[in-house]
Amino acid sequence: MIAIALNITIALIALAVVLNVYRLVRGPDAPDRVLALDTLYINAIALILLLDIQLGTRLYLEAALLIAVMGFIGTVTLAKYLKRGSVIE
């Protein structure tokens, strides 16, 4: 049962990634693209968690944690750059 649910969930997340890439390419403003990138890294975490269940290993969870931390820092940095014009003043 878990295997079927896992395949359905991977398909749903892949569709979500396609919609996010659509918003990333389409724009129209810079904050839209930053928001699309923010959503993309969150979906990447979900895909890594699903891959871990699929393979039955916990090898890639540290990668998911690193993506969570670095993605948050990246979003905050880009938002600050858009607002102030520089990252470190």
Added chain:
Amino acid sequence: MALVAELGISILLIIGGVFALVGAVGLARLPDFYTRLHGPTKATTVGVGSIALASFLYFYGTNTSYDLLELLIMIFLFLTAPISANFLAKAAMHLKVKTTDNTRGQPWDQ
């Protein structure tokens, strides 16, 4: 693993996938940036939190591991999603990103 546990994990996985998809549809289809901010920062965060919980329960149920890394990821996402949404909204207000015609007043006037 017991049938109830498998059922619970499957339901959590499906809920997570549906929420992530709903957030992405909101991001793709809503009319302006301020409404688009709602989809990913709420729905997608709950979706990934649900998937993380399912992963934790799966590895706990199969006796593979007992550490709390997934819960750590979940808590971190729940803490950081509102902060990044706030930063992005402030940046958009500073840039005066266009709103839909139905918006009463302008966000940067307040």
